[in-house]
Amino acid sequence: MPLGERTGDEKSESRYCGVETEFSDDVPQLLSSNLHGGFDFVVAPLMDPTYRPSLMDDGSNGAGLLPFAGSDLVLSPSQWSGHVVGKISSWIDLDSEDEVLRTDSEITLKQEISWASHLSLQACLLPSPKGPSCANYARCVNEILQNLTSMQLWLTIPLEKSDSDAGGANPDHMIDSWYLWNSFRLLCEHHSQLSVALHVLPSLPSANSLGRWFGESVRAAIISSNSFLTNARGYPCLSKRHQNLMAAFFNHSIQIVISGEQLHSLPPGNLDTTANNSDNHNEGLHLHPLRSYLDYVAYLYQRMDPLPEQERFELGYRDYLQSPLQPLMDNLEAQTYETFEKDTVKYIQYQRAISKALLDRVSDEEASALTTVLMVVGAGRGPLVRAALQAAEETGRKLRVYAVEKNPNAIITLHSLVKLEGWEKEVIIISCDMRCWDAPEKADVLVSELLGSFGDNELSPECLDGAQRFLKPDGISIPSSYTSFIQPITASKLYNDVKSHKDLLHFETAYVVKLHRVARLASTQPVFTFAHPESSTKRKNDRYKKLEFEIPCDTGSAMVHGFAGYFDATLYKDVHLGIEPSTATSNMFSWFPIFFPLRTPVCVQPGIPLIVHLWRCCGSTKVWYEWCVSSPVSTPVQNPNGRSYWVGL
Amino acid sequence: MPLGERTGDEKSESRYCGVETEFSDDVPQLLSSNLHGGFDFVVAPLMDPTYRPSLMDDGSNGAGLLPFAGSDLVLSPSQWSGHVVGKISSWIDLDSEDEVLRTDSEITLKQEISWASHLSLQACLLPSPKGPSCANYARCVNEILQNLTSMQLWLTIPLEKSDSDAGGANPDHMIDSWYLWNSFRLLCEHHSQLSVALHVLPSLPSANSLGRWFGESVRAAIISSNSFLTNARGYPCLSKRHQNLMAAFFNHSIQIVISGEQLHSLPPGNLDTTANNSDNHNEGLHLHPLRSYLDYVAYLYQRMDPLPEQERFELGYRDYLQSPLQPLMDNLEAQTYETFEKDTVKYIQYQRAISKALLDRVSDEEASALTTVLMVVGAGRGPLVRAALQAAEETGRKLRVYAVEKNPNAIITLHSLVKLEGWEKEVIIISCDMRCWDAPEKADVLVSELLGSFGDNELSPECLDGAQRFLKPDGISIPSSYTSFIQPITASKLYNDVKSHKDLLHFETAYVVKLHRVARLASTQPVFTFAHPESSTKRKNDRYKKLEFEIPCDTGSAMVHGFAGYFDATLYKDVHLGIEPSTATSNMFSWFPIFFPLRTPVCVQPGIPLIVHLWRCCGSTKVWYEWCVSSPVSTPVQNPNGRSYWVGL
Structure with missing residues (x-):
């Protein structure tokens, strides 16, 4: 039965816990005893471990039965596929110097996989x-x-990292089991x-070394009974670091498999519970020998915090590649406006920034005499107009607002909003692209929300360059500047999703994506900065940046599948807004990170x-x-001339 | 005018010698003086070297003329394209820390290339x-x-390799100019x-280090006057190592460009010759200041040995990828038989092997009594039948020859050959696939020529396994064994040809190719060996080999684009036949090497x-x-399941 319930994460595969078993030719008995013991699935050998093709009697001449455990009929198809993971014979060694062993291994591996495939096992x-x-x-x-x-196919990889000084026995770079996988x-x-089944050992590598694996395709984690500690009462428990690792497994939909022998006491009071749950035979009387380990894992699962609301909301977007918006070329749809307008944190920040700008612009003494001209460029359906008016009210400043918007559909909504709210006196609606609007007066404050996940990627610089014409020389732009950031990541899932398209175009596209199954290999570094208004007329919006990342020593080697991108914007003075992880604005959901894939992943x-x-x-x-x-x-320069991915002006 | 004539290599581009010039705004004069000076083309700057876009008067506003040398009309299109290589401004530095210089460089580079392109320059x-x-x-x-x-575009790369101990100034691996190119x-x-224009300097790296470049796309070699030595009479000459290098350039169609100032005497007696050749003006009176260098280069060119006949014959096949034959699935055409039958060296070796086998098989005493049964399996149009009969005659042994051939077209020729030669008594023609022939008696000697460039790649093992049924237990197979060999190579041209198909299939195919513009990076190593007859009934023809190559220390780093493959066959005892470079049979032309490309070249x-x-x-x-x-x-396993390339049984 599942380890427990976790609010918001009901579908996670990590609720299910498996157990590694010995070979048995009575599979139904093997399965039922383990399921009744509380496990959800067994990882069971499919073939007698003493079998070696080269030792088979040649006389059988292919007619002999292979030493498989039972026929496909001993379990129902759903039992096979739902509760059995095939465990390939552990003796196989296809890279042995011994040609007979190598050949035996290859034959056996193929026979077992073929049989498992016939049974429709999941893995x-x-x-x-x-x-x-x-x-x-x-x-x-x-x-x-x-x-x-x-x-x-889950390849077992021991979760170990020999220290470089302890190494030397293995040639080349093979001092780290990650290399084996790579x-x-x-x-x-x-x-x-x-994918990978990590074998968790009693001692763990460093946190950075462990962290690499969360960007790899890890499906299962095998934990032996001998990796458990013993608590005061003789029951199994895990070290703090192991506990954290287990929590990370749970969070990344990695299934736990318990293996090994019973080395600790059985749980005391659980006998009754098990008896109640058992609905046939006399299983209840005999607790599963590994039951106390299962109970402990279930305890760890159950005590996890429920998923925060925002995480729950974003669950469906995890590691799902989206093409970035083209808000300049395309007009946004109502649905999109609806979603973004709900991001209250963002508009609170804008309102704070506008308030500060208004106070700086107009002293208390002049407040009743001066009217500040504020232009919202890219007003959409009006959220920034509202923020501006609220800022004016809050600060007691007089405001004339121009709401400039190129999308004629949004203009309709804007007009009805202004009417509904009775803003006719303060708000002038302009249906025009800001880059070609002939403004009747110049603005004190220019407010825009044109930023993409990577800051400038939705062409805020080009739009604001166009709008700067009607900003007073000493006028204020909100945002006043923004910077993009990147960091290298391991992102096996994203890489495979990009690769599945089998074309160059998808490898040369940047994607908006809620990053989850990734490993962030180094801290972010700033890339491009744009400031508004731009004083130099010569400055163009072309940029070039060379960045040097250092992978922390204790990480070991890792695969870079691409780069995660973020932005941070200074709206006005100390009011900022952004998604760069170390400074991200909390509880904001308008932007997921951007992902720049590498055509050829790079090992660092x-x-x-x-x-x-x-x-x-x-x-x-x-x-x-x-x-x-x-x-x-060196890797090929991706997307030359914007051949695959570009944003239209 | 060309450096000279070389028999068999008349079309080589290396006959043409260029000269690097300074900027001149009188291009016609620049060109004519250099052509009359004996050079075939000029490498000339296209733009005033003092030009910097950032220093241009902004007032010109794009209307100003760029400081190019003349208009496109000053030379005819064929003069531009035939005699001028554009030299991009040498001051450009696109990786400078100085953004202004970087931007100036980028603008200038694009303007110059655009102009060169407009003029249809070749390079x-x-x-x-x-x-x-x-x-x-x-x-x-x-x-x-x-x-x-x-x-x-020819990228200038200085032909230098700092010793690793002299390095340290440059970070990373950049101690070797090859890295820059790579x-x-x-x-x-x-x-x-x-491609590359190698800049030859006074001191040269090691031979192995130089050798790498012959697998790269090198189009030109620039040699400065200061790289020349001075002979006893004050004229320029080159060191022995430089001379060898020049010969290698000539052999690889790499054009020489002479640059620099006149540092040596002008040639004495050549004045008349030049005057005779000049057909206008008074050019003959003024020898080109670099004339003595040109003369020396021409001397080196002219003293090269003429291309050997076989090389001349194979010239058209150099670096041309051919798909290997499928002689088992397809029937060869007459043209193919014709070509292969001309390879007399091969049949002489076969005759020697057969003679030795006959002598071993039948003692002198038994020579008149015993008839040896010899079967030629895959007899084609009969060359091995002839070799066998000649061996019998030579050794005085009696022979009964079965000529087994599956190609019905070849059978027709065989019948007429037997009739023509009067071999009816000794030769029995069998129109059948050797793998299913029901032989009337067993053979003493089985002779076949089923080898491909990689030995077993035309399925000799499978065919001979089928034929072994009718070989006496103590019978002899000619060949008695064969081994394939590989070595890693740099082969930029081949790699690009494979890549130009833009599909996986061509990257997973092995090609037959006359290797020329390649660098062999390590000695060959044996791969698969097959022996006939095969005594073990269990032994299958699957093979696996792991090979470890060491690149010589003085090579430096190099790119492996794939592997060159060869074979060596033991026909009988000490009679062998093969194309493995260190033991290759001379003057044999039936086989070119095979080439296994790598999808992703590997830097070693x-x-x-x-x-x-x-x-x-x-x-x-x-x-x-x-x-x-x-x-x-690690690179992806290429051609899994033979999905792209296979030989049909």
Whole structure:
């Protein structure tokens, strides 16, 4: 039965807990005893572990029965697929020097996968490669993956990282089990059905080293009974660091599998509960030997905080790639306005910024005499007009508001809003693109909300350059500046989603995405800054930035699948707004980060800088980004001439 | 005028020698003086070197003339394209910290290329990057390359390799100018219009280091007058190593460009010759200041040996990718038989092997009594039948020959050959696939020529396994064994040809190719061996081999675009036949090497092994290879399940 309920995360696969079993030729009994023991699924060997193809009697000549556990009929199809993960024989070693063992291994692996596939199992657990060299194993798995319909293959990887000083036994870079995984999946070309089952050991690598895995395709975590500590009463528990790791597994939909022998006491009072739950046989009398581990894992699951409301709201967007909006070329739809207008935190910040600007602009003495001219450029359906009027009321300043909007559909709503609210005296509605509006007077304050996830990516600079014509020389722009930020991330899921399109175009597009299954490998760094009004007439909006990231030493090596992008904007003086993680405005939901994928993921190591180049390029009809890496290796400049991805002017 | 004539290599571009000039606004005069001076083309700046866009008067507002040398009308289109290579302003520095210089550089580069393109120049010479970082330069060139019709861009790269101990000034790996090129071309994604102009300096790197460049896309070599030595009479000459390098340039169609000032005497007696050749003005009176360098280069060119006949024959095949034959699935055409039968060296080797086998098989005493049964499997149009009969005659042994051939067209020729030669008594023609022939008796000797460039790649193992049924248990197979070999190569041209197909299929195909513009980065190593007859009934024809290559220390880093493959066959005892470079049979032309491309070229460095894996896989209807690299990085296993390239059974 599931580990428990968690508000907002009812569908997470991490509610289910499995158990690794020995080979048994009575699969129904094996399954029922474990399900009654409280587990949701078994990870069970499919074939007698003593089987070796080379030892089979040649006389059988292919007619002999393979030593599988039972036929497909012993369980129903839904039992097979719902409750059994196949465990591939752990003796196999496809990279052995011994050709007989290698051949036996290949034959057995193929037979077992074929059988598991026939049973429609959801996944098979592959044993960890035996040594640092895994090319023949990977080739065989790759061959299998080419024809596998939907089954997942989970490669067991021990969660260990030898310290560099303890290493030396293994040649090359193979001092870190992450390398084993990296090598394997590169050989299999990032196949989407190949993922990782992390084997959690009694001692854990550093937090940064662990963190890498949350950007990789990890489906399961196997924790042995010997990784548990013993509490005062003899029951199993986990170290604080293990507890945090388990919580992270739960948060990333990684299923726990308990393995090993019973090394601790059984839970005391649970006997009755189990008996009540059991609806056949006399299972209730015999507690599962690993029950106390399961109970502890369930306890960890249940004590997690419920998902915050915003996280729950955004659950469906996690790791889902969206193409960025083209608000300049396209007119937004009502639905989009509706969503963005609900982001109250954002408009509170704008109102604060406008209030401060009004107070700076007009002294208390002049408040009743002077009327400040405020222009909302890109007024949409009016949220900034409202914020401006509220700021005026709050500060006791007189205001004339021009609401400039190019979308004729929004203009209709604006007119009815003004009528409804009785703003006719203060608000003038202008149906025009700000870049070509012939303003009747100049503005004291220019207010806009033209920022995209990456700041300038929805062409705020170009729009505001156009609007600057009608801003007084000493006028104020809100926002007064904005900066984009990036950081390298491991994002196996996103990379595979981009790759699944099988074209260049999708690899040269930046996506808006709620990042979840990613590992952030270094702190963000600022990229492009734009300030308004721009005093230099020569300054163009082309930009070039070269950034150097250092991966923390204790991370070990990691794969960079691309870059997460953010922005931070200074609305006015100390009032800012942004999504850059270290300074993000809380409880704001208008922007997800942006993701710049790399066509070829780059493997980074501590000590060798990751050098990234980003360009913002401006043509006569479009603006686009190009990006590349030049260290540790050089990658092709992506999106040259904006051939794949651009924002129309 | 061309440097000279070389038999067999009349079309080589290296016959033409250029000269680097200063900026001149009188281009016709510049061109005529240099052409009359004996050069074939000029490498000339297109724009006044003092020009800086940022210093231009803003008042001109785009209407001002750019400081180009003349208009397009001062030369005819064929003069522009035939005799002028544009030299891009050498001051440009797109990776400067100084934004003004960077912007000026980008504008100037684009203006100059645009002008050169308008003039239909064949090429422009780009200055060498100023520092180890070249990403912005590369991005700009990449942008230009996207829209460049046919012009080549030659990036100047100094031919230097700092010793690793002398390095340290440059960060990262940038101790070797090859890195500069590698980084640049990776950023430009191996663009086929981007190539190298090597700048030859007074001191040269090691031979291995130089050798790398012959697999790269090098179009020109610039040699300064200060790289010349002075002979006893005051004239320029080159060091022995420079001479060898020049010869290698000539052999690889790399054009020489002479640059710099006159530092040596002018040639004495040549004045008359020049005067005779000049057909206008009074040019003959004034020798070109660099004439003595040109004369020396021409001397080096003229003293080269003529191309050997076989090289001349194979000239048209150089670096031309051919799909391997499928002789088992397809029937060869008469033309193909015709070509292969001309390879007399091959049949002499076969005759030697057969003679030795006959002598071993039948003692002199038994010679008149015993008739040896010899079967030629895959007899084609009969060359091996002839070799066998000649061996019998030579050794005085009696022979009964079965000529087994599956191609019904070849059978027709065989019958007429037997009739023509009067071989009816000795030769029995069998029109059948050897794999299913029901032989009337067993053979003493089985002779076949089923080998491909990679030995087993035309399915000799499978065919001979089928034929082994009718070989006596102590019978002899000729060949008795064969081994394939590979070595890593730089092969920029081949890689680009494969890439130009823009699909996976061509990257997962092995090609037969006369390798010429390649750099062999390490000695060959054996891959798969097959022996016949095969005693073990269990042994299958699947093979797996892991190979570790070490790049020589003095090579520096290099790019591996794929692997060159060869074979060596033991026909019988000490009689062998093969194309493995170190043991290749001379004057044989039946086989070009095979080339296994890598989808992603791998950069190798001395000290880190290059580990390669090759598999020979056998299915029920086809045989195929898979290959990958696992060190220094892992690459996807290519051709899984033979999805792209296979040989049909």
